[in-house]
Amino acid sequence: MDSAIDGVRQPPARAGSRLCTHCGERKAALKRPKTLEQICRECFYIVFEDEIHRTIVDNNLFKPGDRVAIGASGGKDSTVLAYVLSELNRRHKYCLDLFLLSVDEGITGYRDDSLETVKRNEIQYGLPLKIVSYKDLYGWTMDDIVKAIGLKNNCTFCGVFRRQALDRGAALLSVDKIVTGHNADDIAETVLLNILRGDIARLSRCTFIITGEDGPIPRCKPFKYTYEKEIVMYAYFKKLDYFSTECNFWFLPMYRCSLAFYNQSCFYTH
């Protein structure tokens, strides 16, 4: 980061002394991992939101009048998704009916806390909230399931149950589409996961921006091209309310956990 003038090494620039490469007026606040541009907050909001709008339009994710359920966990991706989609719906007149849809797996100390965040999001964003629980749907909570089977394969069960719970909740709301906050980093992890497992069938499907079109309710991922760092920075600068603790049952020997660490070391090594 040092530069040299007349052969003398200069110290790195002090925080806030570089100008935004977009407007050239305001101080740069972020180096975008997507483009390596140095950008101020205001320009970052514009490009971030506009890129998601372009993804939505270019991939025909919605049509006017669609009832859309946002899979909302209270985490960073779904909170930012709810905020941005709500804003874009207003600004670009998508004419969508938006809902928050949350799944309560019954993981004490994790899901009960994150659901409190979604309940606040309901008020903050003015979006109706529907919660569906494993207990109501299946008669079991994840705590019960882990007591019965231990920590092996519990994420596999949870993933399958959650997928169905989202479908059931969406059906109760009579929605046309489900959107989830899966971002570019998540998709990269899934690609690696499927390569390492040799799962060719999933490998071909896992990068699709719309899935389940042959099923009852299609799902789409407006954040497919959005970098995780930028989602976190957007939430930070905008002071968005989200919950950020790992699931109690998520730990290093788990395949996806290891891949998340590996993925981040590739994208974000300092």
Place this chain on the structure above:
Amino acid sequence: MHLTLEFGGGLELLLEKSTKVHKVDVQPNDAQGKVMMKGLLSWVKSNLIKERPEMFLKGDSVRPGVLVLINDCDWELCGGLDAELEEKDVVVFISTLHGG
């Protein structure tokens, strides 16, 4: 040197009582009597992190996936590990490794 350190995205769980905001006094940690980011990370590891330091640090730097801001500016624009801190600076660490 008086600094305010903030921990988010779950990093606060590595600290005593999961406190997110810490007002600290850090002694100069390099030959010129300055407080550099590299030295601050080492200080945080020794003085604030109570468990699982590998979730915060990898080698001399933060673990990939931990974002660092100095006065609300990405540390990659400020010199990263070579950034020099000043009195009353606010340094924020945010982890991105958690569900979304």
